[in-house]
Amino acid sequence: MFCRNCGTVLPENAGFCANCGSPVSKDTPAVHTGTPDMQQTAPAAGGLVGFSNRIHEPEIIAAAKAKRKSSAGCMWILVLVPLVGFLAAGLLIEEYPLNEAIIIGVALALLMLIINLIVLARSKKPMWEGAVIDKYNRKKRKYYRSGDGSSETYKDYTEYTTVIRTDSGSKKTIVERDSERDMYSYLAIGDHVRFHPAFGTYEKYDKSRDRHIYCNVCRAKNPITNERCVKCNNLLFK
Ligand SMILES: [Zn+2]
Ligand SMILES: [Zn+2]
Structure with a gap:
């Protein structure tokens, strides 16, 4: 049996994945075999599970x-x-x-x-992979001093943080604000992600339950059925 989220091999009676913490549902059979490591990038045939190998496409x-x-x-x-x-x-x-x-x-x-x-x-740094381990949001207030320093105004906002533990054990955070919380909404705790430093974007390992995908080149939101990005026309990573 394999974890549906990250592909880790699990004992038959496992309730949770030991690697990423996802609950294991018995009724949905694993659609892929193999672990989401750097070498094994090919997604299951016709499926949306697995990191895309489009990062290697010449374009x-x-x-x-x-x-x-x-x-x-x-x-x-x-x-x-x-x-x-x-x-x-x-x-x-x-x-x-x-x-x-x-x-x-x-x-x-x-x-x-x-x-x-x-x-x-x-x-230029190499890409890394990891699992989302935490998500939280905090109300914050930013103060602005007027030009002459006599008065102060402020603006309230909400900061959305997504915490990822990389496979090498370090911690990364994605910090977003207010309505611009694309990754906070897109990624769930337990999701396995790959970071593409060339574009500064994140790719989800298991896209099979998603209706949207974010372009890994320009970050635009696309319907999951699209092959190419509606905004920049590059191949979507799936
Ligand atoms: Zn897992
Ligand atoms: Zn794009």
């Missing part, structure tokens, strides 16, 4: 490359804008001392460079 690899290229392009713009801007201000505005402009411009450019290098490094 998806090309989409990942294009995304990395465009974020590298944005990086140089964000680095150059403060540098050129402050230099121009120092040269053109008489009351603005040039050396001060250069220091601020260079400091901001370096800061942007560091931030962008971190983002870029993250997108």
Whole structure:
């Protein structure tokens, strides 16, 4: 017998999966055999159980490359804008001392460079898998001070957190806000997920009970029956 959620082999009388904690229903036979590890990506024939192997499709690899290229392009713009801007201000505005402009411009450019290098490094990390172990939401309040600091306003919002324990044992969280809680709504506790760092998106192992699927390239919501994303036309990961 196999866990319907994550594919772990279970003893015949098991009530819960030892790996992901999903309840085991006896009346629904396992539709797949094998564990959801990196090597075994092929979904069951005609089924929606299993991680998609579309990540290896040439057009998806090309989409990942294009995304990395465009974020590298944005990086140089964000680095150059403060540098050129402050230099121009120092040269053109008489009351603005040039050396001060250069220091601020260079400091901001370096800061942007560091931030962008971190983002870029993250997108190159290997993909990981794990199981959703917890979900919770919290009411929060963010305070804003007015420009002159004399008054304060606030905005209430709800923060939705989805906690994933990766197969290597570390903990990851997806933090979303208010109505933008796609993954919080999409993923249930016990769901096995794969993170695609090239796109910063999550894929569910068992999509067989879903009516929707999120595009792993652009995050758009699609009917599960679609082959391609309605928004970006890339192949959906199923
Ligand atoms: Zn399981
Ligand atoms: Zn898309």
